[in-house]
Each structure stands twice: as structure tokens, then as C-alpha cells.
Amino acid sequence: MKTIYKEIKVLGIETSCDDTGVAILSTKYDLNNPNNSICRVLSERVSSQVNLHSKYGGVVPELASREHLKALLPLTKEVFAEAKLSLKDIDAIGVTTGPGLSGALLTGTSFACGLSEATLCPLIPVNHLEGHVLSVLLENNSLMDKKCEFPFLTLLISGGHTQLIEVTEVGSYKVLGQTIDDAAGETFDKTALLLDLGYPGGPAISELALRGNKYKFRFPKPLCNRDTLDFSFSGLKTAVLTQTKKNDLNDPDTKKNIASSLEFTISEILITKCRLALKNTGLKRIALVGGVASNRLIRASFVALSKELGVEVFVPSKKLCTDNGTMIAWAATQKLLSGFIPVKTENIEISPRWSIENKYQN
Template identity: 40%
Template sequence: MEHSSDIIILGIESSCDDTSAAVIKNGYLLSNIIASQKVHEAYGGVVPELASRAHQQNIVPVVDQAIKQAGIKREEISAVAFTRGPGLLGSLLVGTSFAKGFALSSGIPMIDINHLQGHVLAHFIKEDGVEFNAPKFPHLCLLVSGGNSQIILVKDHLEMEVIGQTIDDAAGEAFDKCAKVLGMPYPGGPLIDKLAKEGNPNAFEFSKPRIKDLDYSFSGLKTSFLYFLRDQLKENENFIEENQPDLCASLQKTIIDILMAKLIKAAKQTGIKEITVAGGVSANSGLQNALRQEANKRRWNMYIPKFAFTMDNAAMIAITGYYKYQKGEFIGQDAIPFARMNINE
């Protein structure tokens, strides 16, 4: 028999092109199912209309599988947590509508989750048999993904403040767009990471932006990369093929240098030595190496999430739901998703 004190949260994530459902019981992960959409590769980027259609096909089987794998009954679920934003509106609508129907038919409350908060709280997911080492408060989180690059001051599970962010493109976007120019398939970030290991990171130099305070900019780097290639291809049409690993390594180093410089500055300004990283780009091996090096040098306590929790996944939505549930932060059936949201909304 379940104890009525058990908190069992079903999490639903559908902000971009992955449909995911997860079950968390008393802070422990029981299941985390992700259905990825291969449909976008042919287009070199996520096509919103195709994404929302694929979510509609995936969401029922994904939720069904998550509940089965968790070994729980549907009636044991305490609440359903769903991503309300930021993300692609059509994709978010599918998750929001499903959550409403599920909550209504089960007679349970709904919890709206900010996708960015979810990434930050991925560090608090507990797993059976895995040592739990969570960052202490306050800590700084470098959130880097395809859609966001931010430095967040995390004061508590649900209290966060963005102290630096990109004024144009996100780091993941810079990776993907530059990869496209190199003729690589989407998503390009992981491929650049792979090829960078074989290249010389100091082979080429690209411009780094001079942005004040703790904010980022990546559009100038993208332009400088584009012009550099254009000029080199005039001289030698095989330039990209002949220099691909070096180009990837140099580009990756530039993006990482830009990210690290501001993170180091933020750590100095705040005096905080508890540092976390989150989001899709946090899986980049070059970034992880740079973070570990700085952590050793500056005596930071560094936290890097498990690969499965760096990508968009419902486990991070469910864990955020778990903390909101304990505070009684629920939302009604009139909830609507938002394509743009700040971390505190």
C-alpha cells in the first residue's frame, strides 16, 4: 500500500523537439523516458510545426511507458508537473493540454514549471544506488543550451536570479549555426565537440566580444567565423575539408573562453565557490575540461550533471514539481504556455 505521505510527481517536458515523461517519488527518480524527433535532421534545425505534430504522436505512449517503468499505478500520482515555457509554443501546448486532461481525469493538481529552473534543479535528482552530492546554496549555475546562455545566482530551490545572460544568440545556437556553415548536419554541437578532440585549438583566432558586466554575446563570433571562412575559401576551395578538426577545435575554444571568462568574473564578484553547469551544452567535453581546470585552480566545488540530465528531459521537470508541491504552488486549468519566460516567472 502506498503511504499517503509519499509525494509522486509525473513530469512532462515538451518545450522543443523531445517528448519526455518522468516519475519522481519523494525526490527519487523512478523513470525518465525521452522520445527524440529525428524528423528535423533533414531541415538543419527544428521545424516548430513538425515538432508539435510529433509531440502529439509521442506523448501518450511516452507517459504510459514512464508510469509502467516506475512501477506505480496512475492513481498513486500526487500531481502532474509540466513545462509552461520558455520554448516553442506549439510544442508547449501539447504538453500543457495533456497535463490538463491528465490532472482533470485523475482529480489531482497541476504544477507549472519554468524550463530554465528545471535545468538548474537537475542537480537535485536522486537515484537509487547513486551517491547524491547536491550543490549547496547559494551557488552559481552556468546554464548553456541551444536557446539560453545565462549565469544564475541560485539562492534556494525555487529562488533564482539571472546575473548575466546573452544579449543575442545562445552558445548552443552559435555551435549549431557555425556547424551548418561547415556543412555539418543538425545538431552540430556534439559533432564539433567530437572533431575538436583531433584538432589544434590555437590554429585559428576568432573575435571575442567586449560586452560589459556579466552578459554574453555570440552573434559577433558567428559573423567573424563566417567571414573568415569566406575569405579562406576564395584562396582554397578545399579549406574546410583540409582544416575541419582545427576549425572545430578553435571555434570550440573561443566559445568556451567566452563562457568561462564571465563565469570566473561572476565567481569573483560574488565570492561563491559552489559552481554548477546545466543545459545541453554542459555535455560538451571541452567545456567540462575547462570547468574542472578552473575548479582546481580556484578551489571551486564543481558540479557537472549526468549526461541524461543535461538534455531536455522530464526528470528535471518532475524534481522541480516535487519542490513546488511541498510549497503548495499549484496552477489552475486556465494555465497557458509562454514561448518566452524569465527564470522567476
């Protein structure tokens, strides 16, 4: 059968937290086999609010919404100028409508609705977590020199989420386990504040950990001795707090050792849960996604796990691990090719607690 390609261009808009992401993605797909596709990022921009929120030690929702409002139009103009396109060249608009901060989501969604109304361009609501999950299918991987394929296990690790998800196909996700309290990324951030390393904490902890002794402090690994795929990090945070009070933080070695021990402990927790999930599901592919997936030690630990268990490990490039518009454009494209019907602007709504298991917002 002759291969006949059709091209669609999708604008992706991401404003779930404190990064404003806008991108235009071109996908050429086989009309007889939509899974056979060639993708190209025509243009992408991300505006980070890290410098603004760092002085407060975390994201301030009202400020985040205000900054999204300032950034959206300039970024959108920039991506269209770089791609040498206009709004009439776009086939669909994908926008994050949940989960995330209510005000931030509303800002991005309202902007996308305005573009859709002005151009009659189809609007695709995208689950932020689905954007992360599907990002592993977009490019040849940083750990495996090929694209991931269905089905696969996903470990989603970020500042707000820690989940194990069984991925069968686009739109078919089962949460096998998740944190019952705090997220892995939040644990890094809170520890960084205790060590006076600033916000966000992940990169600073990782850098400091390189010069520390990971065995100096024996931090707890909550739920790791139980037959559950859920996570817990609140006890670990408390243990770190205790050690910061018992030890002299003016001693540089203390900070290095706490950072190294924490990073090692979190990595061990994640590996333990993923090993159990792979055993329970029989899956042979695992994807690491989300901002914390950029962590050097965690990546290295999963390379070792792949050799131990004979499974394939996939991790997106670092720019796709953090929040961005490209993954939203990609997820919207995949939803379109899977038969998803665009939503009318008057029916679209934000869902700050939208579960990835629910195909439609709730």
C-alpha cells in the same frame, strides 16, 4: 526528533522544444525537514526529434508540435507500465509551461491538463530553465561526488539560452547576465551547418575538434574585455562564416581547425564570464546545466577553474543536461515541498518567454 518520511510521486512532462520527455519520480522526504529527501527515478522516457529536424537544419515548430502529440500518450503509457503504477498513484503532475516554442508548450500543457482533469491530480507549472537549474540537486554529480547545495551560481548553456543565474533557494533566482543576441548552443549548430556536419551541431563539432588545432584561428571573444556578465556570440558566428569563405573547406584540416578553434573560444568566453561572476558574488559553488554542459572541453575547463579558484563545480549527468521529464518532475516536487500551491487547469497558461526570475508566469 524522530525522522518521519512521507513519499510523493510526481509525473513530469517536458515538451518545450524538440524532445518529448516523460518521467515518474518518487521522493521520500522528512516531514520535519523536507530538505532531507531520498529521490528515485521510477521510470523515464525521452523521444528525440533530431532525425526529423536535421534535414531542415534546425527545429521546425509546427513539426515539433505534431511529433509531441504523437509521442506523449505512448511514452506516458510506457513509464507507467515500467513503474508498475497507475494514474491514481500519482500525487502531482509537473509540466513545462515556458519558456519555449508556443505550439510545443501548448501540446504538453494540454495533455497534462487532460490528465489532471481526469484524475483530479494537482497540476504544477514548471519553468523549463528552473528544471535545468534544479537538476544539479537531484543526484551525486559527475564532477563532485556529492550533491550541490544552496546557494550557488549557475551557468545555463543550451541551444536557446546562455545565462548566469544566482540561485539562493527554490524559486529564488537572479539573472546576472545573459546573451544579448545568440546562444552558445546556436553558435555550435550554425557552425556545424557551415561545415556540413549536420544538426544538431554540438556533438559533431566536439568530435571534430579533438583532431584540430585550437590555436589555428584567433576568433573574437565579444564582451570579454568589458565589466559585464552579458554574453554575445553573433560576432563570433560572423567571424567563423568569414573563415569558411576564406579557406578551403574541402581540406579536412580546415574543418578540424575551425571546429577546434570555435570550441576553445566558446569555452574561454564562458570561463571569463564565470570567473567574473564568482568574483562579484563571492559564491563558492558553480553549476553547469543545459545541453551544452555535456561538452567535453567545457567540462574540463571548469574543472581547471575549480582548482584555480578553489570553488566546487557541479554538472548533472549527460542525460539530465539535455531536455527530459525527470528534471521537470524534480522541479515540481521541489516547488510542492517549498509550499507552491497547485494551479487549476482553467487558470494554467503557457508562457513562451517566461523569465526564471518570475516565480509566477507572465
